[in-house]
Amino acid sequence: MTVRLTVTEVSERSGFAPSALRYYEDRGLVDATRTPGGRRRYDREVLRRLAFIAAAKHVGLSLDEIRASLDLLPEGRTPTKRDWSRLSRDWRARLDAEIEALEALRDGLDGCIGCGCLSLQRCRLSNPDDVLASRGPGAAFLPAPLHPTPDRPRVTPE
Amino acid sequence: MTVRLTVTEVSERSGFAPSALRYYEDRGLVDATRTPGGRRRYDREVLRRLAFIAAAKHVGLSLDEIRASLDLLPEGRTPTKRDWSRLSRDWRARLDAEIEALEALRDGLDGCIGCGCLSLQRCRLSNPDDVLASRGPGAAFLPAPLHPTPDRPRVTPE
Protein backbone atom coordinates (compact mmCIF):
# COMPACT_ATOMS: atom_id res chain seq x y z
CA MET A 1 0.00 0.00 0.00
CA THR A 2 1.39 3.38 -0.92
CA VAL A 3 1.86 6.13 1.58
CA ARG A 4 -1.14 8.41 1.99
CA LEU A 5 -0.38 11.97 2.94
CA THR A 6 -2.72 14.40 4.64
CA VAL A 7 -3.39 17.88 3.41
CA THR A 8 -1.15 19.35 6.06
CA GLU A 9 1.70 17.06 5.17
CA VAL A 10 1.42 17.82 1.48
CA SER A 11 1.09 21.50 2.22
CA GLU A 12 4.18 21.54 4.38
CA ARG A 13 6.26 19.48 2.03
CA SER A 14 5.14 21.23 -1.14
CA GLY A 15 4.92 24.75 0.19
CA PHE A 16 1.49 25.19 -1.33
CA ALA A 17 -1.25 26.33 1.03
CA PRO A 18 -4.04 23.84 1.70
CA SER A 19 -6.41 26.20 -0.05
CA ALA A 20 -4.19 26.12 -3.12
CA LEU A 21 -4.17 22.32 -3.03
CA ARG A 22 -7.96 22.27 -2.97
CA TYR A 23 -8.01 24.79 -5.78
CA TYR A 24 -5.65 22.68 -7.87
CA GLU A 25 -7.82 19.68 -7.24
CA ASP A 26 -10.86 21.63 -8.42
CA ARG A 27 -8.99 22.66 -11.51
CA GLY A 28 -7.87 19.12 -12.21
CA LEU A 29 -4.14 19.56 -11.64
CA VAL A 30 -3.86 17.09 -8.80
CA ASP A 31 -6.14 14.51 -7.31
CA ALA A 32 -6.69 12.90 -3.97
CA THR A 33 -8.53 9.90 -2.62
CA ARG A 34 -10.76 10.18 0.40
CA THR A 35 -10.92 8.48 3.76
CA PRO A 36 -14.26 7.01 4.79
CA GLY A 37 -14.80 10.23 6.75
CA GLY A 38 -14.23 12.40 3.66
CA ARG A 39 -10.72 13.65 4.30
CA ARG A 40 -8.24 13.94 1.48
CA ARG A 41 -5.36 11.52 1.26
CA TYR A 42 -2.64 12.16 -1.28
CA ASP A 43 -0.47 9.67 -3.01
CA ARG A 44 3.15 10.61 -2.63
CA GLU A 45 3.26 11.00 -6.41
CA VAL A 46 1.45 14.31 -5.91
CA LEU A 47 4.62 15.89 -4.60
CA ARG A 48 6.31 15.38 -7.91
CA ARG A 49 3.33 16.92 -9.66
CA LEU A 50 3.48 19.87 -7.32
CA ALA A 51 7.19 20.30 -7.91
CA PHE A 52 6.44 20.36 -11.60
CA ILE A 53 3.65 22.86 -11.07
CA ALA A 54 5.91 25.12 -9.04
CA ALA A 55 8.59 25.05 -11.71
CA ALA A 56 6.08 25.58 -14.50
CA LYS A 57 4.60 28.57 -12.72
CA HIS A 58 8.05 29.97 -12.43
CA VAL A 59 8.49 29.62 -16.16
CA GLY A 60 5.30 31.64 -16.48
CA LEU A 61 2.75 29.05 -17.50
CA SER A 62 -0.87 29.47 -16.53
CA LEU A 63 -2.66 26.80 -14.59
CA ASP A 64 -4.55 25.83 -17.71
CA GLU A 65 -1.33 25.33 -19.58
CA ILE A 66 0.13 23.37 -16.72
CA ARG A 67 -2.88 21.12 -16.61
CA ALA A 68 -2.62 20.59 -20.34
CA SER A 69 0.98 19.50 -19.82
CA LEU A 70 0.11 17.22 -16.96
CA ASP A 71 -2.62 15.65 -19.05
CA LEU A 72 0.11 14.39 -21.35
CA LEU A 73 1.47 12.15 -18.63
CA PRO A 74 0.73 8.46 -19.13
CA GLU A 75 -2.36 7.16 -17.47
CA GLY A 76 -2.29 3.97 -15.51
CA ARG A 77 1.40 3.90 -14.72
CA THR A 78 3.64 6.04 -12.62
CA PRO A 79 5.39 8.61 -14.82
CA THR A 80 9.08 8.04 -15.29
CA LYS A 81 11.82 10.63 -15.30
CA ARG A 82 11.66 10.58 -19.07
CA ASP A 83 7.96 11.41 -18.92
CA TRP A 84 8.61 14.39 -16.71
CA SER A 85 11.52 15.73 -18.66
CA ARG A 86 9.58 15.41 -21.90
CA LEU A 87 6.97 17.74 -20.45
CA SER A 88 9.46 20.39 -19.51
CA ARG A 89 11.35 20.28 -22.77
CA ASP A 90 9.02 22.83 -24.31
CA TRP A 91 9.91 25.34 -21.65
CA ARG A 92 13.32 25.68 -23.14
CA ALA A 93 11.96 27.17 -26.34
CA ARG A 94 9.59 29.33 -24.43
CA LEU A 95 12.31 30.71 -22.24
CA ASP A 96 14.57 31.26 -25.23
CA ALA A 97 11.86 33.26 -26.96
CA GLU A 98 11.16 35.29 -23.86
CA ILE A 99 14.82 36.06 -23.33
CA GLU A 100 15.14 37.09 -26.93
CA ALA A 101 12.16 39.41 -26.58
CA LEU A 102 13.58 41.06 -23.50
CA GLU A 103 17.01 41.49 -25.03
CA ALA A 104 15.47 43.16 -28.03
CA LEU A 105 13.54 45.46 -25.76
CA ARG A 106 16.61 46.25 -23.71
CA ASP A 107 18.68 46.99 -26.77
CA GLY A 108 15.90 49.23 -27.97
CA LEU A 109 16.27 51.27 -24.82
CA ASP A 110 19.69 52.43 -25.84
CA GLY A 111 18.69 53.40 -29.32
CA CYS A 112 15.23 54.71 -28.79
CA ILE A 113 14.20 55.73 -25.32
CA GLY A 114 17.75 56.49 -24.41
CA CYS A 115 17.77 59.25 -26.97
CA GLY A 116 14.48 60.73 -25.90
CA CYS A 117 12.65 59.82 -29.09
CA LEU A 118 10.02 57.96 -27.10
CA SER A 119 7.21 60.01 -28.44
CA LEU A 120 8.00 59.79 -32.11
CA GLN A 121 5.38 58.60 -34.48
CA ARG A 122 6.55 55.02 -34.80
CA CYS A 123 8.75 54.53 -31.80
CA ARG A 124 9.24 50.83 -31.47
CA LEU A 125 9.45 50.82 -27.75
CA SER A 126 6.01 52.14 -27.15
CA ASN A 127 4.63 50.55 -30.25
CA PRO A 128 6.20 47.13 -30.69
CA ASP A 129 3.34 45.74 -32.74
CA ASP A 130 4.40 47.84 -35.68
CA VAL A 131 7.44 45.66 -35.94
CA LEU A 132 5.47 42.49 -35.97
CA ALA A 133 3.25 43.92 -38.64
CA SER A 134 6.01 45.06 -40.96
CA ARG A 135 9.40 43.51 -40.42
CA GLY A 136 11.36 46.00 -42.39
CA PRO A 137 15.13 46.44 -42.19
CA GLY A 138 16.36 46.73 -38.66
CA ALA A 139 13.13 45.38 -37.41
CA ALA A 140 12.82 42.17 -35.42
CA PHE A 141 12.41 44.44 -32.50
CA LEU A 142 10.03 42.38 -30.50
CA PRO A 143 9.33 38.75 -31.03
CA ALA A 144 5.86 37.93 -29.83
CA PRO A 145 6.04 38.34 -26.09
CA LEU A 146 5.45 35.28 -24.03
CA HIS A 147 3.60 36.90 -21.24
CA PRO A 148 1.62 38.99 -23.62
CA THR A 149 0.29 42.19 -22.22
CA PRO A 150 -3.17 41.45 -23.52
CA ASP A 151 -4.59 43.90 -26.00
CA ARG A 152 -1.76 46.34 -25.73
CA PRO A 153 -2.65 49.55 -27.56
CA ARG A 154 -0.71 51.22 -30.32
CA VAL A 155 0.76 54.54 -29.48
CA THR A 156 1.41 56.99 -32.24
CA PRO A 157 1.54 60.42 -30.65
CA GLU A 158 2.06 63.67 -32.45
CA MET B 1 -2.92 78.64 -26.26
CA THR B 2 -1.97 75.00 -26.43
CA VAL B 3 -3.99 72.48 -28.33
CA ARG B 4 -6.71 70.80 -26.34
CA LEU B 5 -7.55 67.28 -27.35
CA THR B 6 -10.80 65.47 -26.71
CA VAL B 7 -11.02 62.03 -25.19
CA THR B 8 -11.71 60.50 -28.55
CA GLU B 9 -8.72 62.17 -30.12
CA VAL B 10 -6.40 61.09 -27.35
CA SER B 11 -7.84 57.61 -27.41
CA GLU B 12 -7.34 57.28 -31.14
CA ARG B 13 -3.86 58.69 -31.13
CA SER B 14 -2.66 56.86 -28.05
CA GLY B 15 -4.41 53.57 -28.61
CA PHE B 16 -5.72 53.57 -25.05
CA ALA B 17 -9.45 53.13 -24.64
CA PRO B 18 -11.34 56.09 -23.22
CA SER B 19 -12.13 54.01 -20.17
CA ALA B 20 -8.42 53.43 -19.67
CA LEU B 21 -7.76 57.15 -19.93
CA ARG B 22 -10.34 57.86 -17.27
CA TYR B 23 -8.84 55.13 -15.15
CA TYR B 24 -5.35 56.58 -15.52
CA GLU B 25 -6.69 59.97 -14.55
CA ASP B 26 -8.25 58.45 -11.45
CA ARG B 27 -4.97 56.82 -10.61
CA GLY B 28 -3.04 60.02 -11.11
CA LEU B 29 -1.04 59.02 -14.18
CA VAL B 30 -2.42 61.66 -16.47
CA ASP B 31 -4.53 64.74 -16.00
CA ALA B 32 -7.00 66.74 -17.97
CA THR B 33 -8.64 70.12 -17.71
CA ARG B 34 -12.36 70.52 -18.17
CA THR B 35 -14.56 72.56 -20.41
CA PRO B 36 -17.26 74.68 -18.75
CA GLY B 37 -19.59 71.81 -19.55
CA GLY B 38 -17.42 69.26 -17.75
CA ARG B 39 -15.78 67.51 -20.70
CA ARG B 40 -12.15 66.52 -20.56
CA ARG B 41 -9.61 68.41 -22.62
CA TYR B 42 -6.09 67.06 -22.82
CA ASP B 43 -2.89 68.95 -23.33
CA ARG B 44 -0.92 67.42 -26.16
CA GLU B 45 1.82 66.66 -23.62
CA VAL B 46 -0.38 63.79 -22.46
CA LEU B 47 0.49 61.82 -25.60
CA ARG B 48 4.10 61.71 -24.56
CA ARG B 49 3.08 60.53 -21.12
CA LEU B 50 0.93 57.85 -22.67
CA ALA B 51 3.77 56.74 -24.91
CA PHE B 52 5.91 56.45 -21.81
CA ILE B 53 3.18 54.52 -20.02
CA ALA B 54 2.83 52.12 -22.93
CA ALA B 55 6.56 51.47 -23.01
CA ALA B 56 6.77 51.10 -19.24
CA LYS B 57 3.94 48.62 -19.25
CA HIS B 58 5.78 46.67 -21.85
CA VAL B 59 8.81 46.57 -19.60
CA GLY B 60 6.53 45.10 -16.96
CA LEU B 61 6.03 47.99 -14.56
CA SER B 62 2.81 48.27 -12.61
CA LEU B 63 0.71 51.39 -12.82
CA ASP B 64 1.86 52.35 -9.35
CA GLU B 65 5.46 52.12 -10.42
CA ILE B 66 4.76 54.07 -13.55
CA ARG B 67 3.07 56.79 -11.59
CA ALA B 68 6.03 56.92 -9.23
CA SER B 69 8.28 57.41 -12.25
CA LEU B 70 6.08 60.08 -13.72
CA ASP B 71 6.04 61.88 -10.41
CA LEU B 72 9.75 62.43 -10.86
CA LEU B 73 9.15 64.66 -13.85
CA PRO B 74 9.72 68.35 -13.19
CA GLU B 75 6.69 70.33 -12.16
CA GLY B 76 5.89 73.62 -13.76
CA ARG B 77 7.82 73.13 -16.97
CA THR B 78 7.42 70.86 -19.93
CA PRO B 79 9.71 67.84 -19.53
CA THR B 80 12.63 67.71 -21.90
CA LYS B 81 13.97 64.69 -23.71
CA ARG B 82 16.59 64.40 -21.02
CA ASP B 83 13.86 64.25 -18.41
CA TRP B 84 12.15 61.43 -20.22
CA SER B 85 15.25 59.44 -20.88
CA ARG B 86 16.34 59.76 -17.26
CA LEU B 87 13.09 58.07 -16.26
CA SER B 88 13.60 55.15 -18.54
CA ARG B 89 17.22 54.62 -17.64
CA ASP B 90 16.27 52.40 -14.71
CA TRP B 91 14.52 50.03 -17.06
CA ARG B 92 17.80 48.98 -18.46
CA ALA B 93 18.93 47.50 -15.15
CA ARG B 94 15.57 45.97 -14.60
CA LEU B 95 15.59 44.28 -17.97
CA ASP B 96 19.16 43.12 -17.48
CA ALA B 97 18.24 41.50 -14.20
CA GLU B 98 15.18 39.88 -15.66
CA ILE B 99 17.11 38.51 -18.61
CA GLU B 100 19.74 37.15 -16.27
CA ALA B 101 17.07 35.45 -14.20
CA LEU B 102 15.50 33.82 -17.22
CA GLU B 103 18.83 32.67 -18.60
CA ALA B 104 19.66 31.08 -15.29
CA LEU B 105 16.31 29.35 -15.28
CA ARG B 106 16.75 28.17 -18.83
CA ASP B 107 20.23 26.84 -18.17
CA GLY B 108 18.85 25.06 -15.15
CA LEU B 109 16.46 23.21 -17.41
CA ASP B 110 19.27 21.35 -19.06
CA GLY B 111 20.96 20.36 -15.87
CA CYS B 112 18.01 19.78 -13.63
CA ILE B 113 14.64 19.21 -15.21
CA GLY B 114 16.24 17.87 -18.32
CA CYS B 115 17.63 15.01 -16.31
CA GLY B 116 14.39 14.23 -14.53
CA CYS B 117 15.60 15.27 -11.10
CA LEU B 118 12.74 17.70 -10.74
CA SER B 119 11.44 16.14 -7.60
CA LEU B 120 14.67 15.92 -5.67
CA GLN B 121 14.82 17.45 -2.25
CA ARG B 122 16.45 20.71 -3.23
CA CYS B 123 15.83 20.97 -6.91
CA ARG B 124 16.62 24.54 -7.81
CA LEU B 125 14.08 24.78 -10.53
CA SER B 126 11.10 24.21 -8.36
CA ASN B 127 12.70 25.80 -5.37
CA PRO B 128 14.63 28.84 -6.48
CA ASP B 129 14.48 30.55 -3.13
CA ASP B 130 16.91 28.04 -1.71
CA VAL B 131 19.52 29.59 -3.90
CA LEU B 132 18.88 33.04 -2.64
CA ALA B 133 19.03 31.74 0.89
CA SER B 134 22.29 29.86 0.56
CA ARG B 135 24.43 30.74 -2.40
CA GLY B 136 26.57 27.66 -2.24
CA PRO B 137 28.86 26.45 -4.97
CA GLY B 138 27.15 26.26 -8.30
CA ALA B 139 24.31 28.32 -7.00
CA ALA B 140 23.34 31.72 -8.39
CA PHE B 141 20.50 29.88 -9.97
CA LEU B 142 17.91 32.55 -9.80
CA PRO B 143 18.51 36.20 -9.19
CA ALA B 144 15.51 37.76 -7.56
CA PRO B 145 12.81 37.66 -10.19
CA LEU B 146 11.50 40.95 -11.40
CA HIS B 147 7.96 39.95 -11.87
CA PRO B 148 7.98 38.11 -8.63
CA THR B 149 5.46 35.35 -8.37
CA PRO B 150 4.32 36.63 -5.04
CA ASP B 151 4.70 34.26 -2.12
CA ARG B 152 5.96 31.43 -4.23
CA PRO B 153 6.11 28.30 -2.12
CA ARG B 154 9.12 26.15 -1.46
CA VAL B 155 8.88 22.67 -2.77
CA THR B 156 10.86 19.96 -1.08
CA PRO B 157 9.19 16.70 -1.98
CA GLU B 158 10.21 13.28 -0.76
Added chain:
DNA sequence: GTAGAAGTTGAAGTCAACTTGAAGTCAAGC
Protein backbone atom coordinates in the same frame (compact mmCIF):
# COMPACT_ATOMS: atom_id res chain seq x y z
C1' DG C 1 -17.11 11.10 26.47
C1' DT C 2 -15.41 15.22 25.50
C1' DA C 3 -12.04 18.92 24.19
C1' DG C 4 -9.47 20.58 20.64
C1' DA C 5 -7.02 20.14 16.43
C1' DA C 6 -7.53 19.25 11.77
C1' DG C 7 -10.43 18.86 7.98
C1' DT C 8 -14.75 19.64 5.04
C1' DT C 9 -17.80 22.59 1.86
C1' DG C 10 -19.51 26.56 -0.55
C1' DA C 11 -19.63 31.28 -0.98
C1' DA C 12 -17.51 35.40 -0.98
C1' DG C 13 -13.41 38.39 -0.95
C1' DT C 14 -8.82 40.03 -3.02
C1' DC C 15 -5.80 42.30 -6.42
C1' DA C 16 -4.66 44.76 -10.83
C1' DA C 17 -6.12 46.89 -14.63
C1' DC C 18 -9.46 47.75 -16.80
C1' DT C 19 -14.34 47.22 -19.28
C1' DT C 20 -19.24 47.48 -19.34
C1' DG C 21 -23.66 49.35 -18.26
C1' DA C 22 -27.09 52.54 -16.75
C1' DA C 23 -28.74 56.88 -16.56
C1' DG C 24 -28.16 61.31 -17.34
C1' DT C 25 -25.70 65.87 -19.68
C1' DC C 26 -23.68 68.74 -23.30
C1' DA C 27 -23.11 70.50 -27.96
C1' DA C 28 -24.08 70.91 -32.91
C1' DG C 29 -27.03 70.76 -36.82
C1' DC C 30 -31.41 71.28 -38.77
Added chain:
DNA sequence: GCTTGACTTCAAGTTGACTTCAACTTCTAC
Protein backbone atom coordinates in the same frame (compact mmCIF):
# COMPACT_ATOMS: atom_id res chain seq x y z
C1' DG D 1 -37.02 72.87 -30.26
C1' DC D 2 -35.40 68.50 -31.17
C1' DT D 3 -32.53 64.82 -32.46
C1' DT D 4 -28.11 62.74 -32.39
C1' DG D 5 -23.68 61.75 -30.94
C1' DA D 6 -20.11 62.54 -27.81
C1' DC D 7 -19.40 62.70 -23.25
C1' DT D 8 -20.19 62.45 -18.02
C1' DT D 9 -20.36 59.75 -13.40
C1' DC D 10 -20.79 55.91 -10.51
C1' DA D 11 -21.38 51.13 -9.81
C1' DA D 12 -20.66 46.69 -10.98
C1' DG D 13 -18.48 43.05 -13.79
C1' DT D 14 -14.15 40.56 -15.60
C1' DT D 15 -9.96 37.35 -15.21
C1' DG D 16 -6.62 34.32 -12.76
C1' DA D 17 -5.12 32.37 -8.87
C1' DC D 18 -5.98 32.03 -4.98
C1' DT D 19 -7.41 33.28 0.27
C1' DT D 20 -10.71 33.93 3.82
C1' DC D 21 -14.82 32.96 6.25
C1' DA D 22 -18.65 30.63 8.38
C1' DA D 23 -20.59 26.69 9.79
C1' DC D 24 -20.08 22.19 10.39
C1' DT D 25 -17.73 17.26 10.84
C1' DT D 26 -14.12 14.00 11.94
C1' DC D 27 -10.40 12.35 14.26
C1' DT D 28 -7.06 11.95 18.30
C1' DA D 29 -5.90 12.22 23.02
C1' DC D 30 -6.92 12.02 27.41
